[in-house]
Amino acid sequence: MTATSPPFPLPPIPGVVPARERTVSVVTHPEATHHVDGLVGGQFDSALTPRGEREAAAITAALGARIDASARVAVVASDLRRTRRTAEIVGEAWGIDPTLDPRLREISYGEAGGRPQSWLDARFVPPPAVGDRLRHHVGIAGAETRLDVAVRVYEAMTDLLAQDADELVVVTHGFTAGLVVAAWIGMPIEAAGHVAFPVPSGSITTLREDRFFHSRAVVTVGDVAHLRA
Template identity: 50%
Template sequence: MYIVTHTEATHHVENLVGGWYDSALTSKGTKDAQLVALALRKLIPTDEDSLLFSSDLLRARQTSEPIAEILGSTPVMDADLREQSYGAAEGTPPGTTPFAPPPAQGDRMRHRDGIQGSETRFEWAGRAYAALDRILTVESAHTIVVTHGGTATYLIAAWIGLPLEAAGHVKFKTSPGGISHLREDDFFHDRQVVTLNDHSHLN
């Protein structure tokens, strides 16, 4: 399985809160999406099947398009692969909406940040865990998931079997266009994080 973080989007360069704000890829993001597709083509043999899943937000869909074209796959859109909803803060400059960060200890997963319409980490991570469960029911030699930086953390956490309730402090650092390679071996069925946030194809 390959977890792909969508490439550079307009909210990155305009310094706006993302979340479900439906920003598009920048020109750099569009070029980098092509490079991601080429990198995956090198990793996935042409004679082996692949499945492609994507967040339904525009920046993820646009990242998935060249991947679909080069691999000959039709992307399956899944809203549960979206980034965390930041509610009323989406599309606004960071810091302009009052925000209460999660506590250092205690129930970080169910903490409410005070922003109208935002999700808790429990709601957000629960979506990602559920999405991975559905994805894993479909057998394929290779699976590609195009998602967002924050959601990638919870997909990886779910992959390695971290209980949802224990995910309050977990954070895997990713960057736009990064590819994380996950693999389950056929004998022991151990789940490996082979590479995390590889972005060498963007250099």
């Protein structure tokens, strides 16, 4: 008997579809033009660089080495160009078109988006160490708060986890990815003021739910071994 197998056969429950193990792979888009140009990303619609395209292929290969050929795969992404292109490259491996969801966009830095990073750095108001970090405003016109992002990401994850897929690939951004993980483990939004995970560009974070206990594990965070291969 294993930790994920019942000690005896369980009778079917009328009207309830038996649960099965599923995996969510949270991918952060690889190198984009705003990285190399020293510009603020956020919702500025930058594209992948040639290196980013190669890294997206490496991400796809890493996922392909893990995902069973018989698995039902779904790919969903932020609708910004850098994430959309990454998801297209991933989806090609399974012959599927990614679903685009603007709720998975990166945090918006308002009027700072697309400006030099130094412009934002000179005006940015950092959140306090204690207090209401969720509703803290960074001092840039049009910028989102952490709460703004959390609300849309949690809503997106509720919908995505209702999909009938064995393997769900979520292509998003660094800040947003942390809230995807927080939603996965059921962290209340009000507790997400400090949440952060080390997820560099081009990384894969692996989340898994077993089919017996329905426990949601965080298996790996911010893995970039495939970029060094």
